[in-house]
Amino acid sequence: GLKTGRDLAHHRHSALGMLTSEGARLKSDDSLVTAVAKVEKASDRIIFRWLSAEVFGHSILATALASGVYVFDATLNAKMFAEITLTPHAMTGIVLGLLLAIRIFIGSSRAYEAGALLTKFCQSCRTMAVLATHVSETLTISAGAAMEKSATAEFRYELVRLLNLAWFLFKAMLMDVTVVEAPPALRAKKSGIEAQLLSSVKNPTIIVVKMISKLLVKQLSAERISATTVALLDGELTKLIETYHSAQSMQLAPPSVALEGFTKFFTVAWVYTVCPLVALTEVASNQPGAEGTAGLTLTICYSFVISLFFFGLFEAGKLVEKPIKAIMAVTDVDDMTATLSDDLANLVDDPDGDVPVFLPAPTASMV
Numbered sequence: 001g002l003k004t005g006r007d008l009a010h011h012r013h014s015a016l017g018m019l020t021s022e023g024a025r026l027k028s029d030d031s032l033v034t035a036v037a038k039v040e041k042a043s044d045r046i047i048f049r050w051l052s053a054e055v056f057g058h059s060i061l062a063t064a065l066a067s068g069v070y071v072f073d074a075t076l077n078a079k080m081f082a083e084i085t086l087t088p089h090a091m092t093g094i095v096l097g098l099l100l101a102i103r104i105f106i107g108s109s110r111a112y113e114a115g116a117l118l119t120k121f122c123q124s125c126r127t128m129a130v131l132a133t134h135v136s137e138t139l140t141i142s143a144g145a146a147m148e149k150s151a152t153a154e155f156r157y158e159l160v161r162l163l164n165l166a167w168f169l170f171k172a173m174l175m176d177v178t179v180v181e182a183p184p185a186l187r188a189k190k191s192g193i194e195a196q197l198l199s200s201v202k203n204p205t206i207i208v209v210k211m212i213s214k215l216l217v218k219q220l221s222a223e224r225i226s227a228t229t230v231a232l233l234d235g236e237l238t239k240l241i242e243t244y245h246s247a248q249s250m251q252l253a254p255p256s257v258a259l260e261g262f263t264k265f266f267t268v269a270w271v272y273t274v275c276p277l278v279a280l281t282e283v284a285s286n287q288p289g290a291e292g293t294a295g296l297t298l299t300i301c302y303s304f305v306i307s308l309f310f311f312g313l314f315e316a317g318k319l320v321e322k323p324i325k326a327i328m329a330v331t332d333v334d335d336m337t338a339t340l341s342d343d344l345a346n347l348v349d350d351p352d353g354d355v356p357v358f359l360p361a362p363t364a365s366m367v
Contacts, residue, residue: 050316058268059307062275066303070279070296084281089274093310096270099263100313107320114250114323118331121170121243122340124236125163126347128212131236132159133349134229135219148224153354155219159212160344161186164358166208167340169198170244171333173205174251174324185358205244209237251324260321267314275303334362 018026135155165186172179180199188194194211198204216233219225282295282302320326338361345357 049319050312052315055308055311055315058271058311059304062271062307063300063303065272066275066279066299067296069276070283070299073280073283074295084277084284086274086277086281089270089277092266092270093274096263096266096310097313100267100310100317103259103263103317104313104320107317107323107326110250110323111320111326114247114327115331117243117247117250118174118327118336121167121240121247122336124239124243125167125340126343128163128233128236129160129344129347131229131233132156135225135349151222152224153350153352155215155224156348156350157355158215160348160355161358162208162212162215163344164341166205166212166240167337168359169205169208170247171337173244174247174328175333176251176325179204183359185356203244206241209240209244213237247324251322263314263317267310271307271310275307278302278306338362 020026132155135152165182168182168186169179178199181195182198198207201207213234216225216230220227220230279299282299285295337359338357341359342357345355348355
């Protein structure tokens with residue numbers, strides 16, 4: 001009973017929020033907490049993706065080779081390998097490790113840049129929705145007021161629809177898919193020509209940006225918006241195009257074939273030569289008998305850890321060679337889409353409530 005009472009008190013405290021010294025009442029942002037939890041969950045799913053079958057196979061093979069060398073040398077009790085030094089491999093191993101780590105760092109930096117492009121695209125869309133509040137009716141007499149009000153409402157609706165459509169097509173491009181048919185809420189009401197056009201061109205996002213530009217020119221011609229505001233909106237359209245092409249260049253940019261081949265060759269060569277040298281070193285430092293068994297155990301452990309480390313570094317670098325794909329794997333795109341669509345509907349000046357949330361968050365029944 002005491003525990004239940006405490007739970008109820010905690011629930012009431014969470015619902016009411018926390019009272020600050022300024023008199024404001026704050027509460028936890030559940031939607032933000034959920035979004036962060038989804039990102040962490042997506043990151044956890046790919047945390048061991050570097051441990052591929054190829055990495056594990058190379059590690060097992062290198063360990064088996066080292067074990068075979070150890071048993072062979074210990075059985076023959078050969079003295080030809082008595083003078084063994086790992087100094088050259090230690091020096092080259094440091095350089096190779098730094099090269100593999102720098103390769104991962106460069107790929108991770110590009111992945112963060114790709115993530116910033118998503119935010120930048122959404123930022124321009126939100127800015128345009130705010131600037132669209134400057135569009136207003138020019139006629140107040142009864143003969144044209146109703147027509148002007150209808151035209152302005154149609155502009156707001158079309159602007160938000162096209163911004164949602166631009167984001168939807170941009171998101172599809174990042175996910176390596178083509179939109180054959182847009183969601184029903186984003187389709188043009190009066191004509192099917194738009195859908196045919198967008199499905200037939202290579203860069204439909206740019207076509208939608210062009211449609212928005214034409215929509216702004218129409219409002220300028222009707223004197224519902226000033227030239228200064230149009231210039232600001234055109235600046236945001238330019239940012240949309242720049243962001244689109246930056247993301248496309250990241251997506252289509254090929255990896256460095258020379259660096260890829262260099263690091264792979266020397267990783268394989270270094271691991272498959274250092275593991276046998278580790279085995280010979282253990283043979284030289286252990287006497288046959290009980291200590292020999294300990295030497296074999298150490299050889300197996302050292303060889304497996306060394307090979308797993310270097311092949312894992314190489315594989316981790318491959319995972320971030322495609323920055324767009326890497327960032328999309330840990331981004332909750334559906335939540336980002338729903339948040340942007342809700343913001344666009346709320347930011348635009350819509351006194352009559354004619355602009356809906358075109359891409360709402362999926363419900364439990366839809367997931």
